[in-house]
């Protein structure tokens with residue numbers, strides 16, 4: 714597995730802006746904190762995958778800030794030959810994931826983009842707790858989704874993920 718400094722170098726080399734890189738660092742810090750609590754509670758969770766996946770989750774923002782940044786991130790990560798668990802964290806990190814039906818409406822390739830593993834869910838949730846570089850609570854995240862006119866189903870999924878992951 715690559716190191717955190719390798720991951721930061723990859724973000725820079727991909728062309729991510731400094732604020733995006735700082736965002737990824739904040740998300741990674743929170744994700745590791747959550748993962749460590751899961752580990753402490755006796756759960757099987759890979760802290761390294763969580764840390765590196767969170768650092769790289771927005772690597773696609775080097776190409777676009779739109780919804781497709783997850784897909785762009787997947788292509789970059791695949792070109793770099795990164796571990797498939799990292800690729801899946803990047804693919805499934807938006808909101809609390811995107812369903813096949815939502816993908817159709819959003820005009821992205823018809824596929825299921827829902828986080829499946831504990832590592833994917835932790836990064837998703839940690840990302841929802843960060844606006845820019847600021848840590849916020851889940852209600853603030855949900856208000857922003859409402860302001861942006863996001864669908865109720867997607868919002869409910871973010872709340873459910875917080876209820877599921879945020880308990881530790």
Ligand SMILES: [Fe+2]
Nearest residue numbers: 770771782806
């Ligand atoms: Fe993102």
